[in-house]
Amino acid sequence: MNHFINTIAWATFPHQQQPMPVAALEQLARQYPYAPALQLLLAARLKETQDPGFAGQWQKTLLYFKDPLLLQYQFFAEQQRPASGIPPASAHDTEVQQADAEAGPDTSEAPIPIPGLKLEPLDTAKANLLFTPYYTVDYFASQGIQLSDDNNTGDRFGSQLKSFTSWLKEMRRLPEATSGIRFSIKNEAVIEKMAEKSLNGQNEETAAMAEVWAKQGNKAKAIEIYQKLSLLNPSKRAYFAAKIEHLKK
Incomplete structure (x- = not known):
């Protein structure tokens, strides 16, 4: 009998050592x-x-089971299952495996060298910028547009272009013009006094007065007025600084 029948016989008669006769x-x-x-x-x-x-x-017997096909397959199966496709290991292979297991892992291999990073000192001569910052470059000059005061073409576009280029140059000098302005306690007192007079309408000076002085040739007086206005109006300090730089030329 095959393994399937032997299992059922052992489960039904666990204490029966010999096959039962047909009559029993x-x-x-x-x-x-x-x-x-x-x-x-x-x-x-x-x-x-x-x-x-x-x-x-x-x-x-087939009437007692729900799946007669499965029962027939298991009943008529061979007593021994077919061997798998893997051939058994030979005695030589077994001896080689045992020898490798006894030898243990091979730790005699030399470690693999890992190359390190080579750090070279920074050359200060090569560390300089290889390009010019954009804020120092004249945009129109970089586009090939050259403007000269000698060429008075009278063109409206040329005049606007010159005025815009001049404004860019003056704005570029603003940080240098305003870098030297420092406030102290004495200056604050002067500003407060000037602001008080301005509120009372005393000694009122405006940008229009400075322009009048500049047209009359008294640039020093115009610069003085612009300096006072710069102190009275901190939000317009850059504007008055540009005016002062224009008068100093």
Whole structure:
């Protein structure tokens, strides 16, 4: 009998060491007619003894199981399962594996050298910028547009372009013009006094007065007025600084 039948026989008769005779199985099958295991074991015993009553018992046994095809496959399966496709290891291979296991891991291999990073000192001569910052470059000059005061073409576009270029140059000098302005306690007192007079309408000076002085040729007086206005109006300090720089030219 195959492994499937042997398992069922051991589960049904755990204390039975020898195969039961056909007569004993037939008596148990009649005594317990609703036991599928007894019907299956009786059919297996009849097949083993080549009894002519096997065919009828087998058809009766199939009625006790839900899946007769699976039962037929397991019942008629060979006693030994087919060997797998992996060939058994030879004695030589076994000896080689045992020798490798006894030798242990090979730690004699030399470590792999890892190249380090080579840090070179920075050359100060090469560290200089290879380009000019954009804020120091004249935009129109970089585009190939050259403006000269000698070429008075009278063109409206040229005049606007010159005025815009001049404004850019003056704005570029603003940080230098305002960098020297420092406030102290004395200057703050002067500013407060000037602001008080301005609120009272005393000694009021405006940008228009400075322009009048500049047109009359008194640039020093115009610069003085612009300086006062710069102190009175911190938000317009850059504007008045540009005016002062224009008068100093």
